[in-house]
Amino acid sequence: MARHDQRAPTQPDRPVGYGLPTVLAVGLHVLVVVLSVVTLPQRQPEDPQTSSIVQATLVSTETTTDQAQRAEEARARAAARQAEEEAQQAEAEALERAAEEQAAEEAARQAEQEAAEREAAREAEARQREEARETAEAEAQRRAEEAERQAQLREEQEAQRQRQQEEAAEAQRQAEEEARRQEAEAQRRAEEEARQQQEAEEQRRREEEEARRQQETEEQRRREEEEARRQQEAEEQRRREEEEARRQQEAEEQRRREEEEARRQREAEEQRRREEEARRQQEAEEQRRREEEARRAAEQASQGLDRAIEGESESVANARQAQEAANSFINLVRRAVEQAWVIPPGATGNLEAIVQVQLGPSGELFGATIIQSSGDSSFDRSTIQAVEAAAPFSELRQLPAMAQRDFRQFNLRFRPGDVR
């Protein structure tokens, strides 16, 4: 606008209005607001780096008395114990694994046995079936033989009958010859006799025929009876075979059920055995632990004797309790210092500082000095400040008196954890 006026100086200069400045001013403020809103999310991801929780680890508990050594020995012993326990555990695991392998082998063996038994059963069945077949065949043969025998008997009977008939015919003929001979002597008598004889013969023949018929009917009856018997026998045979088959099936089922039960029992037994083994192992471990404890107690008792000789009297139980309480105390201190630690923004993960902390009898901070600097002065200062911020470690009073002396002075190692 001004340049425009410059080019045309003859044109009148209008006073500068407020429209354009207002637009510019509002635009400027909007720009500032937008920039403040847009750039903030980019700045915020940097903030969590400074507030990330960092692992501070207790390195060692430095003490001037020999109790520290004892504590260290105890810790070494504990480590050894742990190692032993781990070894025992490993052994137990190996044992368990071996037991499992054995169980697997047994199962395989059982499966084999079962398979064998099943094969045997199948063979037995086959054998039985073969035997049944053989018996049936034998019976059939027997029946055939009996039938043959009966047929022979029938033939013999027929032959006898023929012979009787022949004899009867001869006797007739003789009687006829005698009659013929006697005809001459007494034809009348003979004729009468002949008539009588004829009548008798007829009578006889009738009787014979009747006998024959009776025999035939008897034979028929016998045959029928035999056939009925045979049929009955066959039916009985069949029934017996069916019953046998049924019995075999039942027996097989029985056997199968028994096998399953046996398997179940075996499994239960194995389970029981395993449990017993585990129990025995646990007992053994407990026994071992008890023995170790006893040993430890004995060692500590011996140390206690030494100490008693030296004029110090601390009980073994006290030492153990003190160590446990001390571990919890270390954890408490570590957690408190971690929470109070504000890591400087520039601190990288490579920095590491060890701070020696000296405490008063009631847990108040006597002094925190850096015994190993990280090289970054602000980082070192932050560690000191963290210890000072977390300072009244009143949990120290809850420790046994012996442990209190141990933890009046300890080292803390500061190391920025993974930057999240």
Place this chain on the structure above:
Amino acid sequence: MNDSMSIPHLIMSASTVVQLVMLILVIGSILSWVVIFQRTFVMRRARRSHQMFEERFWSGVDLNELYRETPSEQETQGAEQVFRAGFREFNRLMPKTKSPDAILDGVQRSMRVAWSREEERLTLHLVFLATVASASPYIGLFGTVWGIMGSFQALSMAQQATLSTVAPWIAEALIATAMGLFAAIPAVIFYNRLSSESGRLLGKYEDFAEEFHSILHRNLQGRSEAGTA
């Protein structure tokens, strides 16, 4: 945390007094920037027109011709206005009196009036800029103090006084101070710059008025000598 600590969220969740303070500061900032832009344009245009007028004035053009060429009184500004006022008074007094002192006195008076009008025109609204520059930090501070008061009142009711419970209150209270400074700093800078610029321009006008006065004096000297002679 990201949502609750963002600046718009903090402004929205602030107390009413703090919000009012913030509103006042935003309005002051906007108005001061309006003044800054407007004055900057006015100064730039006055400087340019003054430069052009001086070039024309010292190019040896006849003063009557220059007076006739210049546009009417309402649309002129700066040295041109001073020249017009002085020359018009000179032309009006010339037929009425023979005394050069009286003519020069009248011309000087009218030129001083014109210069005074120019000064008023150039320094318009700069006082508002000065007010914003000096007052907005205090206004922002008031908002901060009020917000922190509220935060401590709320803190007294809380069970545990952790940093996370206090932090949002203090952050939103400090936003008021930040806004006050945001309004004050440009106002201070541009007030100084614009007032020095207007003072320089007014000095140039004064110089021009003195020079024009000396020219008129020279002319009257010749005429009085010619008249007496």
